[in-house]
Amino acid sequence: MTRKSKAMYLTSYPAGLPSGDNFAVREVEVPAPGAGELLLRTVWMSVDPYMRGRMRPDVKSYIPPFSLEEPLDGGAVSQVIESNAEGFEPGDYVVGFSGGWKEYHTSPAEGMTKVDPSIAPLSAYLGVLGMPGMTAWSGLTQIINPKEGETLFVSGAAGAVGSLVCQLGKARGMRVIGSAGSDEKCAWLESEGGCDVAINYKNYPSSGELTKALAEAAPKGVDGYFENVGGDHLEAALNVIAFGGRMALCGMIALYNNTELAPGPGNLVNMIGRGVMAQGFIVSNYMHLTPQFIAEVGPLVASGQVKFRETTYDGLDKAGDAFVGLFHGENFGKAVIRVGPDAL
């Protein structure tokens, strides 16, 4: 039987900051599942900054651009309604990198992973136990390679990725400095989020001012920089980077809505004399290490040792607003959309 579902479309590619006008909900037909496929009902869906890159049809990227003719797509936790695949039963919950921005979808079972709501709330599989959590763990452990007593600087520290980086860095004995865009976020980072010092970057609106604040918080320099923001943050980090510093280049959200290429930081030369290593990465580079990530972070989340925040939006219709909110700092922790009325 073919079902109808609401699905969110991109109606136009944003120029600069995206707005609600770039999105519209339409009705689509959901085909019955074929062999090896599942019919799924979305329970929670994710909006993530990388999706902005998929809204630039003219830029070649590691992932193809969204089409204006197809529903948007992204990470989601769903419930199995019908299964034509071994190992999946109706009622199971699964997480996958596709399925989001729709209420129902048909998907190959391959690429869907069963998740257990008794370990953590289902939405956590889109955040701290999902792609952003894996990103945080990979960049920290595989690139920054922390050592006890070192100093770590994390930009975008109150976001889904940054908040886990801070806590994992702290657990490894680092002095942790985070930056975020509100006093409320900074207070949480210092009380629960693993930061020794949290800097509200909005109080330091130039790379020079940010450098001063960072240098005060990191008197011995920054050994590891986890880059989520770019622009002034990168320049400030390069000003205070220590000899032998390592930088995990994860994202540069401050640049994603630029309509022209921003000039690079003028102080890249610091990397030469200080022997700094910088490595860009995509979480999928490290997918083979997922069992290690889950083995470490799963118990920390289940026991409450790792704290995580979520900002919840209700209903597929709100997904465009949630996405736009990422670029205004409206989310505190992971932004998730409750699509199923029974979302656990």
Ligand SMILES: NC(=O)c1ccc[n+]([C@@H]2O[C@H](COP(=O)([O-])OP(=O)(O)OC[C@H]3O[C@@H](n4cnc5c(N)ncnc54)[C@H](OP(=O)(O)O)[C@@H]3O)[C@@H](O)[C@H]2O)c1
């Ligand atoms: N390489 C990978 O595989 C990979 C995977 C996942 C994510 N990422 C990247 O990692 C970064 C963090 O992702 P996330 O999922 O943690 O993000 P998130 O939870 O969605 O948080 C995004 C946060 O970025 C901050 N922000 C937005 N615009 C900013 C600006 N112009 N200047 C400074 N801060 C700004 C906002 O917080 P404030 O209130 O602090 O401004 C916002 O809440 C992003 O750059 C993303 O693209 C990369």
